[in-house]
Amino acid sequence: xxxxxxxxxxxxxxxxxxxxxxxxxxxxxxxxxxxxxxxxxxxxxxxxxxxxxxxxxxxxxxxxxxxxxxxxxxxxxxxxxxxxxxxxxxxxxxxxxxxxxxxxxxxxxxxxxxxxxxxxxxxxxxxxxxxxxxxxxxxxxxxxxxxxxxxxxxxxxxxxxxxxxxxxxxxxxxxxxxxxxxxxxxxxxxxxxxxxxxxxxxxxxxxxxxxxxxxxxxxxxxxxxxxxxxxxxxxxxxxxxxxxxxxxxxxxxxxxxxxxxxxxxxxxxxxxxxxxxxxxx
Numbered sequence: 547x548x549x550x551x552x553x554x555x556x557x558x559x560x561x562x563x564x565x566x567x568x569x570x571x572x573x574x575x576x577x578x579x580x581x582x583x584x585x586x587x588x589x590x591x592x593x594x595x596x597x598x599x600x601x602x603x604x605x606x607x608x609x610x611x612x613x614x615x616x617x618x619x620x621x622x623x624x625x626x627x628x629x630x631x632x633x634x635x636x637x638x639x640x641x642x643x644x645x646x647x648x649x650x651x652x653x654x655x656x657x658x659x660x661x662x663x664x665x666x667x668x669x670x671x672x673x674x675x676x677x678x679x680x681x682x683x684x685x686x687x688x689x690x691x692x693x694x695x696x697x698x699x700x701x702x703x704x705x706x707x708x709x710x711x712x713x714x715x716x717x718x719x720x721x722x723x724x725x726x727x728x729x730x731x732x733x734x735x736x737x738x739x740x741x742x743x744x745x746x747x748x749x750x751x752x753x754x755x756x757x758x759x760x761x762x763x764x765x766x767x768x769x770x771x772x773x774x775x776x777x778x779x780x781x782x783x784x785x786x787x788x789x790x791x792x793x794x795x796x797x798x799x800x801x802x803x804x805x806x807x808x809x810x811x812x813x814x815x816x817x818x819x820x821x822x823x824x825x826x827x
Contacts, residue, residue, distance in 0.1 A: 565805070572798035579792050590799035599775070600783065600800060604807065606690065607779040611758035613694045618754050619747070622702045626709035627735070640710075644703035651700065655767045658696045659683075662768075683769055686776040693764050693777060701757065705750045712746035713739065744823045752815050759808050780804050 572590050576583045594600055625643060629636050646654060661667040662682040669679035682692040716739050724734045762781045765771060771778035771786070780800065788797035 568798045568801050568805075571795055572802050574795045576794040576798075577792050578794065586795065590796050591802075593796065594799050594803060599778075600780070600803070602775060603778045603780045603783040604803070606775070606777065607759060607781075607807075610690060610694060610761065610777075610779055611755055613691070614697055614758040615751060615754045617694065617698045618702050618705060619750055621698060622705035622750065623709050623747075625702070625706045626713055629706070629710050630713045640706075643706055646700050647703040649700075651763045652767065654700050655696065655764050659768055662692055662696075684773055686773050689769055689773060689777050693761075693768055696768070697758070697761065697764055701754070705754065708746055708750055709743065712743040716742050741824045745825070748815065748819055748823050752812060755811055755815070756808060759804070759811070780807075 573585060573587055574583055575586045575589075629640055663669075664681040664684070668682070672679040680688050682688050720738050721734050724738055729737070760781055761779055762785065765777055765779055765782045766785070769777040771782050781804065784797050784800045784804065787800060788794050
């Protein structure tokens, strides 16, 4: 009990109490610029239910999170499998892919902001081979995908390391026995390696999904939610509602919605683990 006390106090002080305040504020009409703070009950939530901007932003957020999770997990697992072969130069290869993790998010995004500009480095390279690249951040068809790819390269290194650690715990004798029975490398991976590392896959999927649902800095710097609302995720809408429109009560209601969606996704992922995670009963 004593050892758990610091963690319990931390969660209470920095998680439960602030969230309690968010719920309290969501039941008020609060505009600090004019000193307005009065009880409105469930009015903010009634407004939220019928607000197409909120639901459009939520759909954009889910799309962003889904794309990022699939690309990130797939690429991280592929890189980990490659590194697990212990080929020459894997140390440098690992450092290259992990280095973005420790780089400031703002610095990383600013560099990519130049690279994906209409006259930036990527379009310059495409032009050199005769391809006319799009305006990546100003074209509604490309803006969200571009931000997803930038985020994938920012965070894939951490998941790669987690997968690599999991791969190195797979008993070599099991794989060797399968090979002696005539199983090809692909079958060995699907039938032995993949089931054993499913607990790590669950962990990576959950933390990647939660991080994707809470994305803000890349949207703020790269697109400001545009073009139109094609990249307006729920966290950025919350920011604009609170700090640009000064509607803190409604922003708090959006925050409660964001928490409920995150909780539902985490509960769904955790609740289905017994169907596909190895050793879960």
